[in-house]
Amino acid sequence: MALVFVGFMGAGKSSALDDVLDTDKLVEDQLEMPIASFFAAFGEQKFRRREEPIVLRALRSGASAIALGGGSVLSPVVREALCEHTVVWLDVSDETAWARAAGDDRPLAADRAAFCALHAERRPLYESIADAFLPEGDRLVRRAEPALRALADAPAGTKLVWAVAGGSEYPVFVGRGLIGGLPRPGRRAFVVTDANVGALHGGALRDTHHTITIPAGEEHKTLAVAERVWRELAAGGMGRDDHLVALGGGVVGDLAGFCAASYQRGVPIVQVPTTVVAQVDSAYGGKTGVDLPEAKNYVGAYHQPAAVITDVSTLETLPRDELAAGYAEVVKTALIAGGSLWERVAAGAAVDKRVVLDCARTKIAVVASDERDGGARQLLNLGHTVGHAIETVTGYRRYRHGEAVALGLLAALRLGGTEALRGQVAHLFAAAGLPTALDADVDAEAVVAATRLDKKRVGNRVPFVLVRAPGDVVFGQRVAAQDVLAAVVELRAG
Numbered sequence: 001m002a003l004v005f006v007g008f009m010g011a012g013k014s015s016a017l018d019d020v021l022d023t024d025k026l027v028e029d030q031l032e033m034p035i036a037s038f039f040a041a042f043g044e045q046k047f048r049r050r051e052e053p054i055v056l057r058a059l060r061s062g063a064s065a066i067a068l069g070g071g072s073v074l075s076p077v078v079r080e081a082l083c084e085h086t087v088v089w090l091d092v093s094d095e096t097a098w099a100r101a102a103g104d105d106r107p108l109a110a111d112r113a114a115f116c117a118l119h120a121e122r123r124p125l126y127e128s129i130a131d132a133f134l135p136e137g138d139r140l141v142r143r144a145e146p147a148l149r150a151l152a153d154a155p156a157g158t159k160l161v162w163a164v165a166g167g168s169e170y171p172v173f174v175g176r177g178l179i180g181g182l183p184r185p186g187r188r189a190f191v192v193t194d195a196n197v198g199a200l201h202g203g204a205l206r207d208t209h210h211t212i213t214i215p216a217g218e219e220h221k222t223l224a225v226a227e228r229v230w231r232e233l234a235a236g237g238m239g240r241d242d243h244l245v246a247l248g249g250g251v252v253g254d255l256a257g258f259c260a261a262s263y264q265r266g267v268p269i270v271q272v273p274t275t276v277v278a279q280v281d282s283a284y285g286g287k288t289g290v291d292l293p294e295a296k297n298y299v300g301a302y303h304q305p306a307a308v309i310t311d312v313s314t315l316e317t318l319p320r321d322e323l324a325a326g327y328a329e330v331v332k333t334a335l336i337a338g339g340s341l342w343e344r345v346a347a348g349a350a351v352d353k354r355v356v357l358d359c360a361r362t363k364i365a366v367v368a369s370d371e372r373d374g375g376a377r378q379l380l381n382l383g384h385t386v387g388h389a390i391e392t393v394t395g396y397r398r399y400r401h402g403e404a405v406a407l408g409l410l411a412a413l414r415l416g417g418t419e420a421l422r423g424q425v426a427h428l429f430a431a432a433g434l435p436t437a438l439d440a441d442v443d444a445e446a447v448v449a450a451t452r453l454d455k456k457r458v459g460n461r462v463p464f465v466l467v468r469a470p471g472d473v474v475f476g477q478r479v480a481a482q483d484v485l486a487a488v489v490e491l492r493a494g
């Protein structure tokens with residue numbers, strides 16, 4: 001199995017690793033002229049006919065790393081042959097691609113607008129054949145290579161997303177039956193799980209050195225439970241060359257992540273998310289923490305995982321209510337992403353591997369542009385300002401996090417004035433078994449007061465994330481307190 005690099009012109013395919021078989025070079029050798037000259041003399045169709053058998057031979061050559069020309073994958077026969085290999089899509093921005101390709105005698109890089117249009121046309125094709133999704137980055141493929149090679153031994157259909165956040169990078173594996181098999185960093189594994197997940201899935205983890213089981217539920221995402229974990233790690237002799245594994249939903253991931261961030265000032269953590277909330281959202285991006293009675297997620301740290309292993313088959317044991325709660329984060333992420341993810345979710349797509357993967361990619365891309373909530377990452381807070389306030393006011397017991405987010409999302413859509421979209425989302429929530437009305441006894445004034453504890457407030461102002469349309473979401477929006485109150489009161493009415 002070779003690593004086969006695909007992607008647009010200028011993505012850095014031929015220099016991805018030290019020893020890459022470059023099919024464009026092979027083609028030029030065969031044509032005995034530069035590709036640009038052949039294009040000019042005979043046109044693209046003739047070129048593709050000559051290119052195809054050369055690419056197929058390269059794919060059968062036994063080379064361990066191969067770079068394909070940007071248009072090679074237009075051939076269905078080439079795409080079929082790629083099934084034998086690990087296809088690595090090197091994504092690249094229009095700016096970088098143009099800066100690298102223009103003026104380089106490339107036949108399809110003569111006009112910038114046409115170049116960008118071709119890139120937009122090709123992206124879905126690269127996306128559809130990729131086993132691994134890599135962003136731009138200096139010598140990034142070299143660092144990702146061990147994870148890319150691990151795909152060869154992973155169950156069929158496993159995907160890899162390379163996440164970049166601040167100064168950290170980590171592999172995210174998404175597939176089925178992954179818990180046991182993938183390599184993890186560090187010597188011994190100290191596993192934190194909750195009572196439910198440990199009983200159902202703990203046995204699948206290989207090489208566990210020590211397991212710490214915490215009680216299940218948001219009400220246990222506390223400093224007291226974190227202290228218990230720290231002390232058990234110390235008693236078990238965990239050192240910085242070991243690693244922590246968070247096996248569970250967002251509560252386990254946040255709490256264990258916080259313990260890993262602070263224990264001995266930081267040890268590696270591998271997130272193994274087992275709920276929809278965790279698989280589409282909380283396992284990526286490095287936000288860790290615990291709740292205080294005063295407010296949610298009020299004590300914590302940024303601590304990026306060393307790896308994330310997202311095994312969607314664990315969702316098969318998830319209770320229906322928890323599946324529904326996670327659906328709120330799916331809809332939130334799809335609204336932020338827009339495009340084909342939103343179209344599929346809006347059409348009622350099931351939460352399967354593809355939806356989980358696309359949500360994970362959306363979150364990872366947002367975090368890559370802003371690790372610490374200074375800008376774009378605030379988009380991920382869509383629905384959470386009112387959602388967190390509802391959780392706080394109801395003592396973290398009445399609503400699941402995802403249920404509160406669903407209600408918060410409906411409030412945010414009301415505040416954004418997108419009534420038709422609000423109706424569509426309410427319909428999706430109702431069909432998934434999520435609440436679309438706040439219980440009548442919840443104090444609306446108290447919810448509004450609790451929004452003022454939002455960690456993103458600036459002075460007395462709480463900025464809101466609002467949706468103009470799917471894929472067009474804005475953060476930092478000013479909303480008057482009486483409008484928030486009206487939206488919460490309306491939410492109570494359903």
Ligand SMILES: NC(=O)c1ccc[n+]([C@@H]2O[C@H](COP(=O)([O-])OP(=O)(O)OC[C@H]3O[C@@H](n4cnc5c(N)ncnc54)[C@H](O)[C@@H]3O)[C@@H](O)[C@H]2O)c1
Pocket residue numbers: 194195196197200216217218221248249250251252254274275276277278281282283284285286287288297314315316317318319322325401402
């Ligand atoms: N860090 C972030 O970026 C981020 C983002 C979103 C949410 N969160 C946090 O995530 C938390 C909510 O996460 P959650 O919804 O996963 O809740 P959770 O972790 O409490 O899990 C929900 C329930 O499902 C059970 N469970 C988990 N996996 C299971 C499985 N595969 N089979 C059967 N039962 C299973 C758990 O034991 C628990 O009872 C909140 O605390 C929220 O603040 C964090």
